[in-house]
Amino acid sequence: MTEETESKPLTLHDRIFKEFLERFLPDFMRIFFPQEAARLDFSSITFLRQELNITLPGQLLRITDVVAEVKTLTGETETIIIHIEVEANKPKPLPQRMFDYYALLRILRKTRVLPIALVLKRGVGGLKWRLYKEELFGHKLVQFRYGQVGVRDLNSADYLALDEPVAAALATLMKPGEASKAEVKLQALQTVVDSNLTDGDKLFLISVVETYLPKIEIFDAREEIMRGLQEVELSWGEKLVKEGLDKGREEGREEGREEGLLEGMHKLLLLQLTYKFGELPQGFVNQLYSITDRETLMAISSQILTAQTLAEITLAAD
Numbered sequence: 001m002t003e004e005t006e007s008k009p010l011t012l013h014d015r016i017f018k019e020f021l022e023r024f025l026p027d028f029m030r031i032f033f034p035q036e037a038a039r040l041d042f043s044s045i046t047f048l049r050q051e052l053n054i055t056l057p058g059q060l061l062r063i064t065d066v067v068a069e070v071k072t073l074t075g076e077t078e079t080i081i082i083h084i085e086v087e088a089n090k091p092k093p094l095p096q097r098m099f100d101y102y103a104l105l106r107i108l109r110k111t112r113v114l115p116i117a118l119v120l121k122r123g124v125g126g127l128k129w130r131l132y133k134e135e136l137f138g139h140k141l142v143q144f145r146y147g148q149v150g151v152r153d154l155n156s157a158d159y160l161a162l163d164e165p166v167a168a169a170l171a172t173l174m175k176p177g178e179a180s181k182a183e184v185k186l187q188a189l190q191t192v193v194d195s196n197l198t199d200g201d202k203l204f205l206i207s208v209v210e211t212y213l214p215k216i217e218i219f220d221a222r223e224e225i226m227r228g229l230q231e232v233e234l235s236w237g238e239k240l241v242k243e244g245l246d247k248g249r250e251e252g253r254e255e256g257r258e259e260g261l262l263e264g265m266h267k268l269l270l271l272q273l274t275y276k277f278g279e280l281p282q283g284f285v286n287q288l289y290s291i292t293d294r295e296t297l298m299a300i301s302s303q304i305l306t307a308q309t310l311a312e313i314t315l316a317a318d
Helices: 012-032 094-109 156-160 165-171 181-193 199-212 223-255 259-277 282-289 294-306
Strands: 040-047 052-056 059-063 066-072 077-085 112-119 127-136 139-150
Touching (some): 012 066, 077 094, 094 139, 165 199, 259 294
8 A cells, every 4th residue: 555646666576476466366365364265255256456456635645565355155245455564664554554454445335344454574473463552541442353474474385385386396495494495495396387277377376486586596406406496497397398399280280381480489588588577678579580590599598598687588579
């Protein structure tokens, strides 16, 4: 939520977790709030993607976090707000802001609200229900509780043990415990790749893993761990490339021209690049589409596996 007349641009964390929660909110709830999840009918989810605004004297408040309406199994409508807390030095402490979000949503939506904070800072205490209180003249006016997932204070081993792809991807943000970061990443990638998710969802979760455990931070003295990690990364990357080529060939046969193959490869690369680096500059996209040499496009796909920033991707049109 912002307290300004203009919205602030989303940070990388905001973009990642906004899409993450819109893709995997039912899984997120079942992992961290199973009792509440058991009462919700997730087939009824409606995400309120338009900003929710309320005008007060001198300011316009915008709720820009992930807000979803979900019916209970008994048919009642509930509202869930997931606030993504990634910045320090906010003008108000998180508990007070969560109460503000609750009060605004309660007024705007006229339904009960389940407030949850997903906190990406360390030292906030992991998974818990937090209390916000207001008192005046010795009277307790407000006692408000909200759920908190302090993901960086949780233990990765506990969530990797669930053998669940969404939990495994989030485990890469957690404390590694006795395991090395390479072990955590390897197990997380294997869990995602071996899951029954669609390739699009797998690719998104792999991009989360690569964002929070980038190759530059990964080392394990055991050769089998590093080799296993390399094999998983390369095999998945090769699978995507092959599927993109097959799709391109099919389109090429249908259209009877080479452009079909190139279009399939371009679409695949855009998917990979966008999931790893976020929204791409239009000039970069235009340059990518100007490349008509298939070997060059294959080389770009290989670069994506190891590049840490978009600037490391070398485009060379023929």
